[in-house]
Amino acid sequence: MSSKRGMIIVLEGLDRVGKTTQAQKLVQSLRNQGKDTELIRFPDRSTMTGNLINQYLCGQTKLNDHVIHLLFAANRWEKFDQMLEMVKAGVAYTSAKGLDFDWCCSPEKGLIKPDCVLFLTTDINAISKREDFGQEIYDRKEFQKSVYEAYEKLVDKNYWNIIDTTNKTIDDVHDEILKVVHNRLENISKNISYLW
Structure with missing residues (x-):
């Protein structure tokens, strides 16, 4: 054993950089290798807090930036026991709106720290031309640029891996992701770490 x-x-x-496509491909590849794999997306719009987040993202309701940030964190806490969650996404998006970076980190304290973060990057102009861009309130080029700058503050070289998707095929990006994941699988610690 x-x-x-x-x-x-x-x-x-x-947004629209290809996270969903690559996550689905990664899950399928790992399952094909006999690894028990589960995909959880955030926000999880099926929960009560996720429903409120969805209404906000679709422009159906307005919420204070602090409130929506706390709802995003609560949405991740709802899945805490499943251990697969996108622990830092909320910090980048909300701090991009001008909220204090440290304040944005505080509701995430104690969540499980990922073993590997795959940070997919590309040209912001390319993202804005993708299908469905503009349907949610965060789908604006200037805001996405601010989010990228906030992500740059979060990058921890110990477990973050930057993958530039610019001018690469879906399969080329997937191959690069698989190399990183296989390396991390070989070197995983027995200990679970927690954020901040």
């Missing part, structure tokens, strides 16, 4: 624990992998990046 293996003494290795499960691994928490988070895909981060701007």
Whole structure:
């Protein structure tokens, strides 16, 4: 019996950069290798807080920036026991709106720290041309630029991996992701770490 624990992998990046596509491909590849894998997306719009977040993102309701940030954090806490969540996405998006960076980190304190963050990057102009861009309130080029700058503050070289998707095919990006994940799987610690 293996003494290795499960691994928490988070895909981060701007809206429409390809996180969902790459997450689905990664899950399928790992399952094909016989690894028990689960995909959880955030926000999880199926929960009560997720429903409120969805209404906000679709412009159906207005909320104070502090309130929506806390709802995003609560949405992740709802899935705490499942250990697969995108722990830093909320910090980047809300601090991009001008809220204090440290304040944005505080509701995430104690959440499980990912073993590997795959930060997908690309040209912001390319993102704005993708299908469905502009349907949610964060789908604005200037805001996405601010989010990218906030992500740059979060990058921790110990477990973040920057993957530039510019001018690469979906399969090329997937191959790069698989290399990083396989390396991390070989070197996973037995200990679980927590944020901040």
